[in-house]
Amino acid sequence: MNVLIYSENDGGLKELVTAAREIGADSISAAVIGTKEFAELARKFVNKVYFADSEKFGEFRPAEYAEVLNDIVKSVDPDVLLVEGSPKGVVVASILAAKLDAACVSEASQVRMDDGADGLIAVRSSYGGVAQAEIKLKTSPSIVCLKPGSYPKADEAGEGEIEEVQVEISPSVEVVEVRSKEVGLRLEDAEVVVVAGRGVKKKEDLSMLEELAEVLGGAVGVTRPLSADLHWAPNWVGMSGVAVKPKLYVGVGVSGQIQHIAGVRDSKTIIAINSDPNAPIFEHADYGIIGDLYAVVPKLLEKIKEYK
Template structure:
């Protein structure tokens, strides 16, 4: 038996969430005395594949064909299912990323497996079953899902499990499963990636601003603050609705849920819909000139003050700190 982990790459590089998934898989494997098999699909160099060994993979299956260079949901799912079967996987782990959210249910359905998506902790075993803690009710609760099927699928939330180095090294095997032509009925036409930007769902630090900024022309200082911190930028719903910032930056109930180590909210009052997307953040800093803003109730640190006064000073202070 084995623990199979599917690792996602971005333009041939593994990001932190991939190493988190491998580290998680290793911890699950250690619980049951199994080994971790990692599966990579796409054009990834051996040096990157070798890195997976450092985090706990004993074997890396490498699927690298022109046809599979970009993500094709059904075809990727078929390959993962094939790899799970041929490696006798008892647990399959994926990142709960945008692509992972589309893959995990397809893979689970094909394997007759139960799926826990949005896992935030290691599972605990109850006999043959696994119990997985997941987020529920948009940050207002957690649900413990018991998986009772023979094979189990877990989709791990980004930023929920610490990357850990293990004393393993991986052998790399080329893997070429056969795929049906009908699994290629979706065709990727274009990928537009803002390469200079840090991806919001995976970011360690998020700097987010709201209507208190008064207009899109004032985002320069938000971007500068994010830059100093190595943070991703985000915004509240009214801001993206007004077209000040793109919808992809909208954090909250109908936007993206994030769980960074540090979330800095500037000029955001903290409506319940916004809090739903940020409550899993480890540390929350709120900067708002209204001392009654509800956001202060869920904040760890707060400054009651005008963003236009506080943010430039904060940038200076952070730059000074970084130079120490």
């Protein structure tokens, strides 16, 4: 079985390699639309890298990226295309799926071959996280966008060759201005994740949790209401957001609804800080602190700094 993978970063690439190996790929190729440096890294994990220099695009162009991927798909003729389910990955995958008339599943947390290897099954949560849907994809290629953090990162194996793909673009849109934004540690790569919930009253109070994450060497995430409703952060942690599996998860003012827990339950150690002793998060926590986060977090910070 021929598997092609596409991710924009090394963490995502390594996770897709693990998924491809687990479904029994005979050959794994990577499509890299990025830097030569990234292509050099990717070759250490796959049989072959198809490299398109992203400099030639100037900036991210979904339709043109999909066009390049389409050319790579024609060369590789993969049975399966695994894409990192990042916001950019999902856009490119969906345009490509429409071009190829291929089956495409987004937000998958797992892929496996159906018994008898006559089809690929993608698993994703359904009905608000209370059920799991198993979707069989019957086209070749089948396209699956795997949620970041769904698989462990693969180890290096081999030195694949790099083939440079020619990029000819006649832009369909003109980009007038691009404003870059600071991107810190990816939540799915962080060994410590501190998550703020609605118990945090003001956006400015997130700085207290950022300080906690910093002293613990981790990153801060938020629950869905803080992102989708209050727009305090671009993405959220949980079933419909980013799935995390850190060594340590600290939920601060997070109630622990099933949709959130579904994306954090594989964390090694879960600590919950909540003023309500009946908050559902305590059922999933290894350690619970019942109290007002505005009293608990500063005390914790003080103790950690003392200890350090």
